[in-house]
Amino acid sequence: MEVVKKLNIPAPVFYKKIIESVIYDIRVQTGKDVTxxxxxxxxxxxxxxxxxxxxxxxxxxxxxxxxxxxTSTTKNEFKVSYDITMIDDNSCEIRYAESMESYGTLQKMNDIVLSMLLGFFKKRQFKKMLEQMENS
Structure with a gap:
């Protein structure tokens, strides 16, 4: 899945929100404070x-x-990328991409069917999340 969206917030602001979320998740999961x-x-x-x-x-x-x-589990590996391009001082373009490699034939078939069924809704939900970040 890939989503490209222009946001009316500066690239550094979007980046900071992502990094704050990551640091928070690490603290909750590990108890460690990282920079x-x-x-x-x-x-x-x-x-x-x-x-x-x-x-x-x-x-x-x-x-x-x-x-x-x-993100790696015993069933698959999920890769996510956020690439942020500054358009001007007040806006940026976000290119979000995700891919999944499943282990085992049955798991691969299951993941293909699931992604076909849920792909549209997942994209729509992700775009809404970006808009919420833009508005906050």
Whole structure:
């Protein structure tokens, strides 16, 4: 899935909101306080429920322009990228992309069917989230 959207907020403001969210998640999941400078290649385990955990790895971080991470479970690896392009002092373009590599034939088929069924709704929900970030 890929979403490209122009937002009427400066690139540094959008980037800061993403990084604050990441640092908060790391603190909640690990109890560690990290700084933005420590995020590149940072890895931690995130618990989603009693039986679901995943390893999160921050793959790329570039101030005001990029945030990429991967989430690995026993069933698949999910890669996400936020690429931020400054348009002018008051607006930016966000290019969000996600991909998933599943392990095992049955899991691959399941993930393909699920992504076909939910893809439209997921894109629409993501665009709404971007608009909420823009308005906050």
């Amino acid at each position: 933005e400078k420590q995020l590149n290649n940072f890895e931690y385990v995130k618990t989603f429920s009693k039986s679901q955990r995943a390893k999160i790895k921050i793959d790329k971080i570039e101030k005001d322009s990029a945030y990429h991470f991967s």
